[in-house]
Amino acid sequence: MKRFLQLIIISIVVGIICLLISQKFVSKDHSANGEKIYVYNWGEYIDPSLIKKFQKETGIEVVYETFDSNEAMEAKIRNGGTNYDVAFPSEYTVQKLKREQLLLPLNHEKIPNMKNLDQDYMNMSYDRDNKYSIPYFFGTVGILYNKKAYPNDKFDSWQQLFSKKYENDVLLVDGAREIIGLALNKLGYSLNDVNKQHLDKAEKDLNQLSPNVKGVVGDEITMMLEQHEANIAVVWSGVAAPLVQENDDFDYVVPKEGSNLWFDNMVIPKTAQNKDGAYKFINFLLDEQNSKQNTEWVGYATPNKAAREKLPDEVKNDKRFYPSQKEQERLEVYKDLGKETLGEYNERFLNFKMSLK
Template sequence: MKYVLQLIFTALFVGLLALYISHELTTGDTTKKTEKINVYNWGEYIDPALIKQFEQQTGIQVVYETFDSNEAMEAKIRNGGTNYDVVFPSDYTVQKMTREKLLLPIDHSKIPNIKNLDKHYMDMPFDPKNQYSVPYFFGTVGIIYNTKAYPNDNFTSWESLYNPKYEEDILLVDGAREIIGLSLNKLGYSLNDKNPQHLRQAEQDLTQLAPQIRGVVGDEVTMMLEQHEANIAVVWSGVAAPIIQNNPDFNYVVPKEGSNLWFDNMAIPKTAQNKAGAYKFMNFLLDKKVSKQNTEWVGYATPNKQAREALPEEISDDQRFYPNRTTQERLEVYEDLGQKTLSEYNEKFLNFKMLLK
């Protein structure tokens, strides 16, 4: 009887052990297969091939979503819902989200490729010591124009856009900070001006620009320029770069009065569920070869010094898109203006757009 009981207990033990091992193996495999990170980025802002490469290298699935404005992204983070692990806010939005405690501090030791970044694009006023963000791409706001349509014009000043000869031949990006900003710069004011009187001056000044404007547009600006529906546009440098690469008849300038130097950044929201995966993704994008490939696909300027040195010289040495120190001295990074002042900018920009109808 004792021997029989021993056999029964032994069989039970072996069975339970086998069940436990099977459970652990199954759970382990499932975890490995289902580990994921949720990424929230601007549209057309990463080479899709790199997402697949990251997934293959790490086994981490990337759930990728896009947004079309900082405000939309920020609202979604604040309101909850999807727990994003990596987001890509612009400069002033980093400042705002930090103040509202929507971002986690960045542990630089977990991003070894951060060493590849150019120190000149680190430690910016919107995020001292890069405590909450890491630069991803940067650029400027300027004027792109068709040199065949206007062979004797150089557009070195915002003032040049106000010439009646350009009637209905200018396109503008659909951004309040950019368009109110060009008028503020033209008048000698800061892009971050909060003075109500200066903002009223800028709004009044833009009424003189209205007759020259063909339209306020979005992604269609490239098509409209290439099809000669307009020959001049105020755009971000990353929009201008591929147009010029495809058609050397176009040129891009940053006006002498000054303009915007902007940064889009990688950050980790406070609601992130996979911080380890987020760090791996950020570090992956800062790899020299990965960043070079991504820069060539996206078209914007990279703050990654190692990647820039690997780019063709006609890209890396082009000061229209990689401004030198002298040019940078007259550029400003957007600051968080606060909701009240931002509403004033938006209202005045809307009033301007109404003039165009």
Template sequence: MMRLIQWVGGAIIIGILALVISHQLTAQKSKHQEKVYIYNWGEYIDPSLIKQFEKQTGIKVIYETFDSNEAMEAKIRNGGTHYDVAFPSEYTVEKLKKEHMLLPLDHQKLPHYKNLDSAYLNQDFDPQNRYSIPYFFGTVGILYNKDHYPNIKFDSWKDLTRPELKNDVLLVDGAREVIGLSLNRYGYSLNDTSETHLNRAQNFLDELKPQVKGVVGDEVTMMMTQHEANVAVVWSGVATPIVQEHPEFEYVIPKEGSNVWIDNIVIPKTAQNKEAAYRFIDFLLEARNSKQNTEWVGYATPNKAARAQLPAEIKNDTRFYPTQKQQRQLEVYRDLGSQHLSEYNERFLNFKMGLQ
């Protein structure tokens, strides 16, 4: 009997030790689990795709967000967290590349690179896509209530200065966007740095002031759909759900031209897990994953294979997927350099202060 008790007691102790060891091994495994650090814009990827990637690869995704290219650039520059993948816009790619802050990409490690549309590859800011992969793209245009303004087509930037629009126009809160549209109004490049051209653009903004209800951010959707304003200069991704859900709205790209922005995927030079970075990027390039991501985010995809799988009413909508003719009127933002960028920002700030 005593031996039985001793045996049972020993079995219990062994069981407890086994549980303790198992717990420690699990904790060590969790502690040493492979990780990939991602730095992206807010609400710019379907969260379920992150879970799917983790399940498929066993790699833990550490995901952080930023709200401006400048904030993202500063954090990468200052170190601290060594991000493996980041998502800068085109002019920031150009700047980071000049400052040797990006790793050259090995396209052989991205088998789904072939899914990308050549129309959005080999751009001037990154020839041969040596450092960046296009993620989403869009335009800057005019969103308006066509029931409220049935006789205005808004096919020109100068339509924004029409007196009947007094206190009814919202502008996106961005110096490059607002200074850019005012340059485009006269047929100038939205990357123009000529003092004469910028002064003329400033005069156009002075004409526009009486029509401007406000310079806004995310609240533009609420203000437009609740008819607090009837005209807005916005990014196409903001306009997409509004025109799809509210038939009284229309989105147009003015004939003088506008911006086509391209957000990109890069691997910072300080990345600690380059192989996981490649796996994450290629995962996003897979057609089914890109399609799912495009439908969740709402912006236009440069992934041709994914676009082919989208509903016809989305992929054939030239308001958000511009035709080749429209694309010839569009420009990407270039890195202006700190001096010219400061001038843009100062002019924009003076404009905003003049609205008060």
């Protein structure tokens, strides 16, 4: 009996010691205080080590989810389910979310690192005074091409893509606004055109491009160009930048007729449960060193002026990816065209894709 009691006492003591040890280690874990923020971002759009750094510095656990389209992100925010604290919509989606009162107005005093942002990329038409959104990354839509394959061609016009010499050698990003947009720009119309006659002309014009189109593709564009499966592509600048900067065979051009200037942004949805944590996360990403690290990892152009100054000269001074205010005059930011018109863009783009051989 005595031996039995001793075993019980020993077991209790060991249990207490193990509990104390586990509590000691848990107290050092980033999620020990139970505080979390839910972040909803595009895939591969943040350096994972920065999330770990934020957790370590703040003690706030980051529950991180990704989406592959603005529409998917918008639907999930509207329908609830997960109460995201920070989301990363593009400019026209910011307009939609604002209109439907799904965003919180931002308290700029809680984001002191906003001082690092370049005023050239603030106060845009989709969100005056950045009342609801903070720019995260930005870029353009243009033509990426192999200079060795076409040494005498400049590709400074959308018209160039329609030449018969490029038969079955052009790749297109899988985006209705981008591809209908290039046809609209080629014809001298706005990227935000809602005139049905203009859209008819753009769709008809795209059909003339069909013989040159190798495919409408996604993330594999860079690989296909590197492997010479095609030599020309209509892409976002962030896709072009790493290839152009690492391989002298390639160049990127924004055609003279104009193109898109796009912005992805940080917002706080109205249903956010941890607003203070959201502000801390946004401010953390705007820190100049953190932003520099993130920019180098993601590869897109940063609106963070302080961070950009820390980048290599050949990157920060590259006008192909950091257009000046004057160069921005021929660029347009996408507007929210409304559900009906957006549906029409998508339908016309689908018709075009179905027409490809």
